[in-house]
Amino acid sequence: xxxxxxxxxxxxxxxxxxxxxxxxxxxxxxAKLTGEALMAANLRGVDSHGIIRLKVYIDRIRAGGTKxxxxxxxxxxxxxFALLDGGANLGQVVSAKAMRLAIEKARTSTIAVVGVxxxxxxxxxxxxxxxxxxxxxxxxxxxNSGPFMSPSGGSKRMLGNNPLCxxxxxxxxxxxxxxxxxxAVALGKILAAAMENKRIPTTWGVxxxxxxxxxxxxxxxxGSIQPMGxxxxxxxxxxxxxxxxxxxxxxxxTSVRGLYRSxxxxxxxxxxxxxxxxxSFMRLSEFKQRMDVMISALKQCPRAPGIERIYVPGExxxxxxxxxxxxxxxISPALAEELKTLAWELKVxxxx
Amino acid sequence: xxxxxxxxxxxxxxxxxxxxxxxxxxxxxxAKLTGEALMAANLRGVDSHGIIRLKVYIDRIRAGGTKxxxxxxxxxxxxxFALLDGGANLGQVVSAKAMRLAIEKARTSTIAVVGVxxxxxxxxxxxxxxxxxxxxxxxxxxxNSGPFMSPSGGSKRMLGNNPLCxxxxxxxxxxxxxxxxxxAVALGKILAAAMENKRIPTTWGVxxxxxxxxxxxxxxxxGSIQPMGxxxxxxxxxxxxxxxxxxxxxxxxTSVRGLYRSxxxxxxxxxxxxxxxxxSFMRLSEFKQRMDVMISALKQCPRAPGIERIYVPGExxxxxxxxxxxxxxxISPALAEELKTLAWELKVxxxx
Numbered sequence: 189x190x191x192x193x194x195x196x197x198x199x200x201x202x203x204x205x206x207x208x209x210x211x212x213x214x215x216x217x218x219a220k221l222t223g224e225a226l227m228a229a230n231l232r233g234v235d236s237h238g239i240i241r242l243k244v245y246i247d248r249i250r251a252g253g254t255k256x257x258x259x260x261x262x263x264x265x266x267x268x269f270a271l272l273d274g275g276a277n278l279g280q281v282v283s284a285k286a287m288r289l290a291i292e293k294a295r296t297s298t299i300a301v302v303g304v305x306x307x308x309x310x311x312x313x314x315x316x317x318x319x320x321x322x323x324x325x326x327x328x329x330x331x332n333s334g335p336f337m338s339p340s341g342g343s344k345r346m347l348g349n350n351p352l353c354x355x356x357x358x359x360x361x362x363x364x365x366x367x368x369x370x371x372a373v374a375l376g377k378i379l380a381a382a383m384e385n386k387r388i389p390t391t392w393g394v395x396x397x398x399x400x401x402x403x404x405x406x407x408x409x410x411g412s413i414q415p416m417g418x419x420x421x422x423x424x425x426x427x428x429x430x431x432x433x434x435x436x437x438x439x440x441x442t443s444v445r446g447l448y449r450s451x452x453x454x455x456x457x458x459x460x461x462x463x464x465x466x467x468s469f470m471r472l473s474e475f476k477q478r479m480d481v482m483i484s485a486l487k488q489c490p491r492a493p494g495i496e497r498i499y500v501p502g503e504x505x506x507x508x509x510x511x512x513x514x515x516x517x518x519i520s521p522a523l524a525e526e527l528k529t530l531a532w533e534l535k536v537x538x539x540x
Numbered sequence: 541x542x543x544x545x546x547x548x549x550x551x552x553x554x555x556x557x558x559x560x561x562x563x564x565x566x567x568x569x570x571a572k573l574t575g576e577a578l579m580a581a582n583l584r585g586v587d588s589h590g591i592i593r594l595k596v597y598i599d600r601i602r603a604g605g606t607k608x609x610x611x612x613x614x615x616x617x618x619x620x621f622a623l624l625d626g627g628a629n630l631g632q633v634v635s636a637k638a639m640r641l642a643i644e645k646a647r648t649s650t651i652a653v654v655g656v657x658x659x660x661x662x663x664x665x666x667x668x669x670x671x672x673x674x675x676x677x678x679x680x681x682x683x684n685s686g687p688f689m690s691p692s693g694g695s696k697r698m699l700g701n702n703p704l705c706x707x708x709x710x711x712x713x714x715x716x717x718x719x720x721x722x723x724a725v726a727l728g729k730i731l732a733a734a735m736e737n738k739r740i741p742t743t744w745g746v747x748x749x750x751x752x753x754x755x756x757x758x759x760x761x762x763g764s765i766q767p768m769g770x771x772x773x774x775x776x777x778x779x780x781x782x783x784x785x786x787x788x789x790x791x792x793x794t795s796v797r798g799l800y801r802s803x804x805x806x807x808x809x810x811x812x813x814x815x816x817x818x819x820s821f822m823r824l825s826e827f828k829q830r831m832d833v834m835i836s837a838l839k840q841c842p843r844a845p846g847i848e849r850i851y852v853p854g855e856x857x858x859x860x861x862x863x864x865x866x867x868x869x870x871i872s873p874a875l876a877e878e879l880k881t882l883a884w885e886l887k888v889x890x891x892x
Contacts, residue, residue, distance in 0.1 A: 264820065268620045269650040271821055298621040299814070301651045303821060326783070339850050342841035354779045364782070366775040398844025417768040423718040423853040426838070427706045430716070431678070434830045435821050441837055462651070468616065469623055469655060469787050478786045485793055486778070489694035492750025498693050501775040 194524060195516035200539035202227045204527075205242055207536045209278075212249050213256045218281045225280040229312040230517045233508035234367075236376035237312040239517070243526055244447055245278065245309075246534075251451035254278055254308050260285050268297035271436060272304045276454035279310030283329070287316040287461045291323050294463035303431075304459040305438025309333070309447045314367040314505070317355030320463040321363040324472045327355040328462040332432040332439075334446025334455070337371055338412040340422045343398025345412050346441050349375060350428040355502075357466070359476030361483045365502030370425040371413040378404045378413070432458035546876060547868035552891035554579045556879075557594055559888045561630075564601050565608045570633045577632040581664040582869045585860035586719075588728035589664040591869070595878055596799055597630065597661075598886075603803035606630055606660050612637050620649035623788060626659030628806035632667075634659040635681070639668040639813045643675050646815035655783075656811040657790025661685070661799045666719040666857070669707030672815040673715040676824045679707040680814040684784040684791075686798025686807070689723055690764040692774045695750025697764050698793050701727060702780040707854075709818070711828030713835045717854030722777040723765040730756045730765070784810035 205223035230238030258275025274282035293300030320327025333348030349371035382404035393407035415421030433440030439456035557575035582590030600606040610627025626634035645652030672679025685700030701723035734756035742752040748762035767773025785792030791808035
């Protein structure tokens with residue numbers, strides 16, 4: 189947070205986002221949901237997937253690539269699974285519907301999986317995983333995305349920096365939330381280094397010839413993000429593309445459009461959600477107790493030199509959420525200007 | 541393959557393994573299955589999970605920790621899920637039963653998940669994933685294991701180097717098989733470096749104080765394997781321990797016994813298997829065609845300098861399998877001696 193940034197209460201920003209979407213024709217309920225999904229990312233410290241994306245979402249809506257009148261439709265439906273066509277609507281609207289469906293099905297089937305094709309960028313995966321965790325289930329959320337990673341040994345972007353989220357309820361502790369991408373690093377970090385003319389570790393990405401580089405611009409301009417752990421990240425990213433794009437009959441590999449490409453065309457993003465009902469295995473209270481034992485043991489692990497605390501997945505994000513819920517979300521002068529212009533165009537009041 | 545190694549036909553080795561298990565009281569069908577599972581690992585080039593483990597499996601049976609009369613029992617059963625108690629039998633016997641159950645259930649439920657507690661080391665995860673792929677399904681297999689990894693920032697072994705396998709059928713190509721551990725490297729590589737007094741990259745592991753080390757012995761003697769991709773591998777390993785040990789009511793974290801510890805006590809390993817029926821989403825032939833398009837595109841990706849081929853997950857293992865099926869499995873003189881002693885004790889004939 190720079191001293192020139194403004195701290196805005198999260199409720200006010202959520203309402204602002206919702207009003208922008210409503211003005212473009214989204215239903216009040218779906219507009220509220222999308223605003224909350226963006227704010228959930230900012231609250232958890234994942235600013236790259238928060239309000240900073242509002243403008244590009246709205247650009248795509250105005251250009252016609254994202255269709256607010258596209259109705260997410262159930263193409264195929266059974267006890268433990270469903271297949272949805274997202275109608276090229278906002279990824280948040282489509283995904284929340286899909287995850288709710290998975291949760292409802294899992295109440296009777298224990299495990300349920302819902303695939304989605306023809307959707308858009310869904311923001312941060314943790315939002316959907318946590319929907320299941322709050323219902324006493326283990327939630328899984330994944331998506332493909334515009335190409336930004338080469339297969340190991342390759343020099344062309346073919347796979348997305350695809351994320352995987354697993355959210356697990358606990359008792360005294362907050363839910364464990366693993367929300368990771370399959371690339372060595374988030375694109376945001378590379379973009380930030382490029383803007384600041386900084387060198388980066390050569391393990392982050394390769395140039396357009398497939399050579400490891402310490403120049404972030406070489407990655408942005410035609411290079412690729414390296415997979416996490418070499419062939420492992422490549423394999424995970426490919427498997428996610430299969431479970432989303434290939435399996436749902438949607439787009440995969442380079443047919444998926446990145447958020448910033450051709451705003452007049454739909455992105456063709458595909459997702460997969462699953463919910464696993466814990467009560468089928470044991471009483472939820474017993475499971476939560478077991479999770480508390482596990483979390484407590486990990487946090488009490490003897491520490492390496494210089495380490496002050498051991499964290500479990502999602503713990504840092506959870507602490508950030510509490511702090512930001514109290515203090516507000518930080519908006520930089522540049523972002524405030526961008527949002528003011530947007531507000532003026534859409535005739536919506538800003539909270540700053 | 542060293543010139544002193546012997547190449548033995550895979551069928552003969554499979555029969556040899558099966559006879560050893562039969563002699564100790566395992567049913568002929570289960571003995572055959574376990575021999576085949578060990579050989580499947582050797583065929584795919586995963587020698588660390590093949591016949592090299594026969595002795596420790598048999599040691600545990602003779603010491604009483606692995607119970608050949610332990611009947612894998614269904615504790616809980618529903619349309620799309622089941623929970624099994626493995627009865628401390630061989631992991632291969634228990635796991636094949638669990639995966640078969642998941643496949644049968646998925647024929648009607650589309651997705652099915654089977655959790656297992658009180659089992660033993662199950663060998664290479666790909667064996668179970670491929671059972672589903674051969675039935676036109678996507679197979680998932682994972683397990684917890686004896687502690688060999690610290691949480692990020694920690695200096696004590698608390699989590700296993702837990703593997704995750706996803707196996708996906710293709711058309712003209714062989715199934716895609718991702719079978720990866722969540723640690724930076726396999727234990728076998730560290731053991732090999734320790735035996736040869738070699739230094740290793742400091743990203744592989746930490747010593748017993750949690751400090752990165754280039755000395756493989758410092759890892760073996762009380763240190764830990766580093767998680768893959770830092771906190772990502774730690775998070776994945778923990779999530780796997782939840783989905784196996786915590787969720788099934790089995791052992792987790794340091795309560796899981798490593799294969800080489802206290803052979804008179806059961807290991808308390810827990811697994812999770814899932815099968816996803818592709819035909820519910822689209823015709824299997826169409827899916828396979830889409831997989832072929834994907835695999836072909838990835839393999840044709842422009843290559844980085846010095847790279848001769850782009851592989852998809854499981855492709856190298858598949859080529860090794862064809863070669864070894866033809867040429868035989870390589871047995872080193874030391875392993876041959878160990879197996880001959882075992883054969884003499886069990887009054888079984890060896891094929892070498």
